[in-house]
Amino acid sequence: MRTKAETPPDAYPGPVDRRATVFGRLAISAVIVAAAFGVLLLGFQWLRAQTPTDNAQKALLSMAAILWGVGGIALIYVVLNYVVESFPPRLMRAVQPYIFVGPAMAVLAWYLALPTVRTFWISLHDRTGESFVGLANYVAVFTQRIMFEAFRNNLLWILFGASLTVVFGLAIAVLADRSRFENIAKSLIFMPMAISMVGAGVIWNFIYEVRDANSPQIGLLNAIVVALGGEPQAWTALVQPWNNLFLIAVMIWMQTGFAMVIFSAAIKGIPDELLEAARVDGANEFQVFFRIMLPYIGGTIITVLTTVVIFALKIFDVVMVMTGGQFGTHVIATQFYRQAFTNQNKGYASAIAIVLLLTVIPVMIYNLRHFSEEEAF
Amino acid sequence: MAAQAPTAPPRRRNRRRLLGEFLVNGTLFLLVALWTVPTLGVLISSFRTPWDIQTSGWWTILPHREWQVVEEFPKPEGVDPDGIMEIAGVQGTFEAFRQGIETPDGRRVVWVGNKRLGKIQIQERRWTVRTDFTLDNYRAVLGGKTFELKAPDGSTFTVQGDNLIGAFLNSLTVAVPSTVIPILIAAFAAYGFAWMRFPGRRLMFITVVALLVVPLQIALVPILQDYVKLNLNGTFLALWLAHTGFGLPLATYLLFNYIHTLPRDILESAFIDGASHFVIFTRLVLPLSVPALASFAIFQFLWVWNDYLVALVFIGAKPDVQVLTMRLAEMVGSRGNDWHLLTAGAFVSMVLPLTVFFSLQRYFVRGLLAGSVKG
Numbered sequence: 001m002r003t004k005a006e007t008p009p010d011a012y013p014g015p016v017d018r019r020a021t022v023f024g025r026l027a028i029s030a031v032i033v034a035a036a037f038g039v040l041l042l043g044f045q046w047l048r049a050q051t052p053t054d055n056a057q058k059a060l061l062s063m064a065a066i067l068w069g070v071g072g073i074a075l076i077y078v079v080l081n082y083v084v085e086s087f088p089p090r091l092m093r094a095v096q097p098y099i100f101v102g103p104a105m106a107v108l109a110w111y112l113a114l115p116t117v118r119t120f121w122i123s124l125h126d127r128t129g130e131s132f133v134g135l136a137n138y139v140a141v142f143t144q145r146i147m148f149e150a151f152r153n154n155l156l157w158i159l160f161g162a163s164l165t166v167v168f169g170l171a172i173a174v175l176a177d178r179s180r181f182e183n184i185a186k187s188l189i190f191m192p193m194a195i196s197m198v199g200a201g202v203i204w205n206f207i208y209e210v211r212d213a214n215s216p217q218i219g220l221l222n223a224i225v226v227a228l229g230g231e232p233q234a235w236t237a238l239v240q241p242w243n244n245l246f247l248i249a250v251m252i253w254m255q256t257g258f259a260m261v262i263f264s265a266a267i268k269g270i271p272d273e274l275l276e277a278a279r280v281d282g283a284n285e286f287q288v289f290f291r292i293m294l295p296y297i298g299g300t301i302i303t304v305l306t307t308v309v310i311f312a313l314k315i316f317d318v319v320m321v322m323t324g325g326q327f328g329t330h331v332i333a334t335q336f337y338r339q340a341f342t343n344q345n346k347g348y349a350s351a352i353a354i355v356l357l358l359t360v361i362p363v364m365i366y367n368l369r370h371f372s373e374e375e376a377f
Numbered sequence: 378m379a380a381q382a383p384t385a386p387p388r389r390r391n392r393r394r395l396l397g398e399f400l401v402n403g404t405l406f407l408l409v410a411l412w413t414v415p416t417l418g419v420l421i422s423s424f425r426t427p428w429d430i431q432t433s434g435w436w437t438i439l440p441h442r443e444w445q446v447v448e449e450f451p452k453p454e455g456v457d458p459d460g461i462m463e464i465a466g467v468q469g470t471f472e473a474f475r476q477g478i479e480t481p482d483g484r485r486v487v488w489v490g491n492k493r494l495g496k497i498q499i500q501e502r503r504w505t506v507r508t509d510f511t512l513d514n515y516r517a518v519l520g521g522k523t524f525e526l527k528a529p530d531g532s533t534f535t536v537q538g539d540n541l542i543g544a545f546l547n548s549l550t551v552a553v554p555s556t557v558i559p560i561l562i563a564a565f566a567a568y569g570f571a572w573m574r575f576p577g578r579r580l581m582f583i584t585v586v587a588l589l590v591v592p593l594q595i596a597l598v599p600i601l602q603d604y605v606k607l608n609l610n611g612t613f614l615a616l617w618l619a620h621t622g623f624g625l626p627l628a629t630y631l632l633f634n635y636i637h638t639l640p641r642d643i644l645e646s647a648f649i650d651g652a653s654h655f656v657i658f659t660r661l662v663l664p665l666s667v668p669a670l671a672s673f674a675i676f677q678f679l680w681v682w683n684d685y686l687v688a689l690v691f692i693g694a695k696p697d698v699q700v701l702t703m704r705l706a707e708m709v710g711s712r713g714n715d716w717h718l719l720t721a722g723a724f725v726s727m728v729l730p731l732t733v734f735f736s737l738q739r740y741f742v743r744g745l746l747a748g749s750v751k752g
Contacts, residue, residue, distance in 0.1 A: 065554075073557070122599065175404055181406075196726060198706050201709065203416060218430065219434075257412075316686050356592050357595050
């Protein structure tokens with residue numbers, strides 16, 4: 001790589017000279033940038049060509065790939081910045097901010113902003129993407145039975161999943177706040193947050209496992225039911241649409257920890273004097289909870305509820321792993337996946353994705369409003 | 378405290394407080410049990426033999442009463458399996474004996490085997506524990522080669538390993554860069570938004586805020602088209618970039634919130650001393666932002682490690698790059714009843730996130746409290 005010494009010194013060049021040096025520098029910059037990207041590309045192609053034969057080789061290649069990825073991104077910034085800092089000061093000051101925010105904006109444009117428009121465009125076309133069909137995909141989305149089922153199920157996920165998550169989260173936060181075992185209890189309830197939804201699906205499938213009525217039940221739920229004198233059931237397959245509740249339980253199990261942590265912090269933020277004053281005035285604990293705590297952390301409850309509702313809207317892995325959408329358990333996201341990648345109906349799938357986007361638009365508007373009210377920016 | 382409820386005598390008040398404490402801790406304990414028992418069951422089962430898992434619940438490792446054979450003898454001469462038989466003092470048909478007939482003294486007589494070559498077992502309910510633990514399940518799911526397992530009757534059978542070590546390495550190769558890259562890009566951008574003035578700044582940041590809740594499903598179809606055109610499908614780079622894109626709005630937003638609260642005078646004095654933006658960023662702002670970076674790093678790492686959808690779409694059917702969640706989901710499909718493998722596999726996929734989670738919980742919680750929703 002070239003060093004700074006090779007570029008001509010800055011000391012008072014004439015007007016023609018200066019223009020020449022600027023061009024020279026720009027040319028050198030281009031070469032450096034091209035060289036850096038070339039090195040990265042070669043590295044990528046080399047890594048891609050490797051076929052490890054055993055896990056030891058694979059481990060080495062994994063490390064090489066991680067180094068390439070992490071080092072590559074650092075190299076890009078170092079090189080870009082080196083180039084920009086060799087520009088004349090005025091040009092540098094004008095360009096440098098875009099070196100800092102430019103990559104982020106480029107990635108955001110490619111991965112989120114443009115896809116929104118492109119997905120909308122695809123949604124106006126048929127399954128091959130060749131002929132324009134107008135809003136036909138949307139009509140299909142809102143009239144077909146399979147989508148009705150998905151919408152109904154997502155509604156169940158929101159009604160039961162989101163609300164019970166908030167209720168459990170709040171209850172546990174309040175209880176833990178009064179217990180000596182607060183930290184350990186919170187840690188354990190929080191733990192499912194670290195587990196993948198696929199893993200959680202396995203865990204809960206095991207709970208719901210059903211065996212023939214004559215053999216011992218190995219699923220905990222059926223074992224309890226049988227011990228109480230009931231009949232073993234295939235919980236996630238029977239009595240539609242209520243079988244969905246057994247999938248929703250998984251979400252409650254996973255998200256309650258999140259709600260609890262946020263509520264716990266909010267409860268600790270309530271001034272002690274306020275609670276003490278109420279108690280001195282003769283309020284019992286329920287009154288303290290409903291008349292003081294709840295109104296005080298109302299804003300937090302709304303925030304958590306919003307987050308959990310969005311989570312419920314996008315639920316995918318749990319359904320995919322536990323039932324694969326059978327037995328009337330499809331949701332919007334699983335139908336999207338099925339239409340896009342199993343049925344290869346891109347137009348229809350894109351329409352589903354746009355509908356999903358529309359459902360979170362109110363939250364987006366709220367976020368933007370909240371942001372523009374802030375003085376900080 | 379002294380002012381509280383002056384009407385109640387002290388002792389009664391004490392008793393009520395104790396009762397309240399008991400109620401609080403009791404309810405809390407029940408809830409904690411409800412939340413931990415599912416995972417515990419899987420953890421315990423992953424160490425049990427396939428035979429034990431299939432024939433008894435994992436809670437049978439605790440002391441419980443179970444029918445156990447106390448006596449076994451060949452079927453008595455002269456009984457007619459097609460009619461009513463009398464064996465060991467009880468009467469019944471062949472079907473009834475197959476189910477087991479209880480004697481008045483609490484024993485059970487069971488016919489084992491078919492009508493011609495049957496044996497009779499006398500069983501008694503006794504306290505017992507099932508503690509036949511093994512590491513074979515982990516051996517089976519971790520390796521990629523075929524190997525032998527022992528059945529309880531002594532015979533061996535070969536199984537194809539699930540090569541979760543390979544998938545584990547893939548998950549690691551996906552997760553580390555998918556965590557570092559967005560953080561670096563977001564930190565640069567956050568610094569730019571916080572400390573530089575340039576045209577388009579506000580509009581760009583509004584874009585970031587607007588994209589915070591956009592569901593990633595919106596991007597999958599067009600991005601997959603791009604990847605097919607660029608021949609990037611099934612590469613780690615494809616996943617890194619995708620996770621970067623989907624994690625970037627939240628990362629930028631969180632890091633901006635942190636970086637713009639850094640004390641202005643430190644940076645200004647560095648600037649006056651002639652340091653460039655790049656030097657200030659790498660030498661001053663990054664080290665000062667470690668708490669925020671750590672919070673988001675844990676968040677993103679767990680998210681990427683546990684992701685299933687993005688990997689499923691962009692890696693698809695290429696087995697040599699599949700990540701853990703995909704392999705596990707595939708095992709659910711292909712080995713749905715092999716609970717000894719599924720439980721071990723599930724635990725392999727959880728080991729790293731659980732370790733990260735329990736060791737760095739403080740940062741994780743801080744990140745949650747500072748953050749909002751991820752698209």
